[in-house]
Amino acid sequence: MSKTLLRILVHILFVVLLVGCASAPKPTPKPKAENFLTLADVNGRISFRESNSTPDIRVIRAKAKAFIKQNDLRSAKILATNQATSYAVDDMVRELLTEENYNNNFEKIEEYLSKNLDSYVVDKEIVAEKRIFANKYYGIDTAFKISRQKVLVALQKDLKLINTSSSTLVVVITSKKSIDLSGSGFQFGDLEEALLNQIQTDLNQRGLRAMDFRNAVTHLQTDEKTKEQFGKISKEQFLAVVSGSPADRALLNKQIQNAEGFYTTGLSLLQQLAKVVVEVNIFSISGNTKGDLALSLNVTAKNISTGRGGAFANTVANVARRGGPNVIPSAMITGLVQDTYQDLKREFIPQVIKEMSTITVGGDKLMPYEIV
Numbered sequence: 001m002s003k004t005l006l007r008i009l010v011h012i013l014f015v016v017l018l019v020g021c022a023s024a025p026k027p028t029p030k031p032k033a034e035n036f037l038t039l040a041d042v043n044g045r046i047s048f049r050e051s052n053s054t055p056d057i058r059v060i061r062a063k064a065k066a067f068i069k070q071n072d073l074r075s076a077k078i079l080a081t082n083q084a085t086s087y088a089v090d091d092m093v094r095e096l097l098t099e100e101n102y103n104n105n106f107e108k109i110e111e112y113l114s115k116n117l118d119s120y121v122v123d124k125e126i127v128a129e130k131r132i133f134a135n136k137y138y139g140i141d142t143a144f145k146i147s148r149q150k151v152l153v154a155l156q157k158d159l160k161l162i163n164t165s166s167s168t169l170v171v172v173i174t175s176k177k178s179i180d181l182s183g184s185g186f187q188f189g190d191l192e193e194a195l196l197n198q199i200q201t202d203l204n205q206r207g208l209r210a211m212d213f214r215n216a217v218t219h220l221q222t223d224e225k226t227k228e229q230f231g232k233i234s235k236e237q238f239l240a241v242v243s244g245s246p247a248d249r250a251l252l253n254k255q256i257q258n259a260e261g262f263y264t265t266g267l268s269l270l271q272q273l274a275k276v277v278v279e280v281n282i283f284s285i286s287g288n289t290k291g292d293l294a295l296s297l298n299v300t301a302k303n304i305s306t307g308r309g310g311a312f313a314n315t316v317a318n319v320a321r322r323g324g325p326n327v328i329p330s331a332m333i334t335g336l337v338q339d340t341y342q343d344l345k346r347e348f349i350p351q352v353i354k355e356m357s358t359i360t361v362g363g364d365k366l367m368p369y370e371i372v
Contacts (some may be wrong), residue, residue, distance in 0.1 A: 037132040039065050039139045044127030046143040056149045057122055058095075062087040065132060065139040076138035077129065085117045085124070088144040092120070092151045097161060105161055112159055113151075120150045149205060169210045169352070170274040171199050174281045188282075191295075194337040195280060202341070202349070208356060211274075276356060277302045287323070294320040295336045299344060301352045313351035317343040 048059045064087060066079035093109060094102055102109070113120070121144055128141040155161045173192045196212045203210035283296040301313040319339040321332055 036134055037130065037139075039063050039132060042128050042130055042132065042139040042141045044141050046125065046127050048123070048125065048143045048145055056147060058092060058146045058148050059143060060088040060091050060146050061141070061143050062091070063139065063141050065137045068131070068136060068138050073131075073138055077140065080138055080140045081124075081126065081142065082117070084140060084142040085121060085144065086114065088142070088146055089113055089117055089120050089151065092146045092148060093155065096148075096152055096155055101161060105159070108159065109155075109161070113154065120147055120154075121145065122147050168274045169203060169208060169276045169278055169356075171196055171210055171212050171278045172280065173212075174279060190333055191282070191285070191337070194333055195340070198337050198341050199278065199280070199344075202345075203352075206353065208353070210278075274304065276352065277304055278352065290323055292320065292323045293332050293336060294318070295340060297340065299348055301348070301355065303355060312355050313348055315344060315348040319343065 042063060046059070046061065050057065050059050062084040064080045064083035066076040066083065068076045090113075093113070097105075123145040124142060126140050126142050130139060131137070132139040173195055200210040200212065279300045279302065281298045281300070283298060285293065285295050287293045296318045297316070299313075299315050299317065300311050302311050317340050319336055321335045321339065323332060
């Protein structure tokens, strides 16, 4: 009897254990390791490449993810792409600003740039995309071609976060007195204006402030005391200051002909006007009866931000244009200037930009606003 009762009790206990195990919640199966992907697993090969012919265009890579709501992959992809665009533009901003300037103006920058992010993007491509984090997020790997110039304009002109007062170049055009242009159909002043405009425009677009001698002196005249002292300085006097030649050999007018002190003061004048002087010395302009023209010049950049200063970039350019009976003289000038400047852009201009990024003014390095 006791054995029978024991068997019944054991059977009841076994049944109770089975029921208890059946009612217990089943543990959620863990996702397989190969299916649990993160944003680090989203990788692709980009086709975009940076080119020397378009130095303003930067290729920036960015990754982003977005939560998938109601299995709507299209919306998640759009959100992730927008986020990646924001990251890419932000990288360009960080490159142009100091860390302190960026952090102090973060909200202002974010509010302004976020209104029209696509205006800074030249092109974009999604190089990889997949579901990640247990299929709950959509991740993308992207590459963007960002216009450095447009971002720079936004920071410098619109948001006024970049001060270019310490990034000034003064451009001076010189020539030999013996150049005869009477048979060419144009005057030397025409060529001078064209060269000045070309150099100034390009350097200004690259984030530096370039002025010719006349504008520089006019700019300086805002200070009444300085205006009284230097308001009537001539180009010859300006070049004498640049060259640092002794007073008795300089091209100066009578009022300061023998004033050695002019150079000390003159250097102070230049340092108020500029940090770098770009001097374009035209050697010759020659032509023939067919209307062909040739231009030869030497371009030198001088660092005058310190007492040591000195030339750091120099280029000799020789260009020629074929004329003809139907060629307009002014068109020849334009062609000569454009061809000359193409030569300068290959070596000379990058050297100027690089120097501007290393000069120290008041303990602060000038911002490198160009990709060299």
